[in-house]
Amino acid sequence: MHNPRLGADVVAAEQVQDVAVTTDGKVRFTLLLDASDDATLVREARLAVEGVEGVSDVRIDVTDPAEFAAGRDARRGAQRAAHTHGHTHGHTHAAPAAAPRGPARALPVMDAAPARPATPAAPTPVAYPHLGKIIAVSSGKGGVGKSTVAVNLAAALAKQGARVGIMDADIYGPNLPLMLGVNEAPPVRDNMIQPLMAFGVKVMSIGFLIERDQPAIWRGPIVMKVINQFLKDVAWGELDYLLVDMPPGTGDAQLSLVQATHVHGAIVVTTPQAVAVGDALRGVRMFERTGVPVLGIVENMSYLENPETGKPIAVFGSGGGQQLADEVQVPLLGQVPLDPRVVEGGDTGRPIVVAAPQTGAARALTSLAERVAERVAERYGVPAGR
Known part of the structure; x- marks a missing residue:
């Protein structure tokens, strides 16, 4: 190979x-x-x-x-130390076979330690005008339905006439192939990766390039490489919005994205519980410190509609999303109710805004797409969809 x-x-x-x-x-x-x-x-x-x-x-x-070499050197050092320790205590060992000697290397002595390597400068973000407005969909913790919100938001924007792409930056847990019902190796033409299509949305995920059970045991530099490749080596065409489904938390992928390109806004997904709101707050602060404007908060799993009365039941408490929005002074963009059909849509690859558009959850997600388009238009003066 x-x-x-x-x-x-x-x-x-x-x-x-x-x-x-x-x-x-x-x-x-x-x-x-x-x-x-x-x-x-x-x-x-x-x-x-x-x-x-x-x-x-x-x-x-x-x-x-570099990490592999460092680990190998550490193991060899430990083996040499153990060998020397054995001789010091009078143990007898068979002499190891002589290994070929490489070039002599000077050993550091007291007060003559090797100079510390210079810290590389942070990369300069690259503009990709053809990608439209790049919007990160993020969360402070896992399990709050961030990817569900992202795929339904993308499908709803596409239904409203916008040209939409969605990029799976959740390197360690790529869910977009399952949730959008597409999972095959993307074709390559003219040295450009061709995104797959689902419900009018162009889709790219690391899940298309590795096996479903293959763990991505990758450090920051590899994550940065993948995100950069998805931005510049994918034939996205002309987009109005590129949604980026981020992994939960505030780690390598978030930092890599803001270093790779100009992110026009972030949407932070939470649930009503205090623990989820606290984690989401850290996510908001991370975007603020990296110069990414937070467009608003989405409260997912807000309530369960009583099937008999239609009244909301606050399964996970209430008010958490509004409390967070008030604290960070951004709008609460939407409250999405609990609905088993949302989960079913994610498992079968048919987002609820497509599969059951008349449900309360689908209407809430469609309204969310309208609010996001309005927020982008307010901030950047561009048409809110086409």
Whole structure:
């Protein structure tokens, strides 16, 4: 398998390490993926090994080369220390085979430690005018329905006539393939990845490039690489909105996105409980400190409609979303009720705004899309949809 960056095979370039094979055909190895490498190398490596006769299962651990080298050096140092300790206490050991000697390296001595490497400057964000307004959909914690809100918001904006794309930046838990009912390797034409289509929305996810059960054990540089590739190497065409489904919390993906491009706004999703609101507040502050305007708060799972009376039942308490909006001085964009059909739509790949548009939850999400378009128009003076 060829690595274009190195101009060599990944095995010859020593990117494949720690290969282990069992008698029943299970293969596990480490793939050293640099931040400048194409993330699709992981999928290509898996397909290459699966094509070998007798292989029944493949597991790939993706690791940054610098981190792997540091861990290897630490292990070797520990082994040398243990060997020396054994000799000091009079133990007898078989002499190890002599290893080839490399170039002599000077050892640091007291008051002559190696100079600390310079901290690299933060990358300059790149503008992508053809992507329209880039809006991050985020949450302070998992389990609040952030991806559900994101996919329904995208589908609702598309129904209103806007040109919409949605990018899955939840590298560690990509859910868009399931929730939008599309999951296949995207085609590549003229060196550009072609996004898949669902309900009038252009979709790109890391889930299209790795296997469903493949864990993304990736550090910040790899996350930055994937997000940059999704912004510049995907043939999005001309968009009005690019929604970015962020992972929960305030980690590498959020920082990578704001360093990669100009984010025009953020929507923070919470539920009414105090613990969720507290986590969402940290998410709001993160965007404020990185210069991203928060367009508003969405309170998901706000209430359950009593099937007999139609009155709302506050299953998870009430007022949390409004309290957060008041505290950070942004609008409460919408309150989405609990509805089993929302979950069913996510599991079957049909967002509720498409599958059951007359339900209370779908109407709330459609109204949310209208409010988001209005907020963008107020701030940037652009048409609120087409």
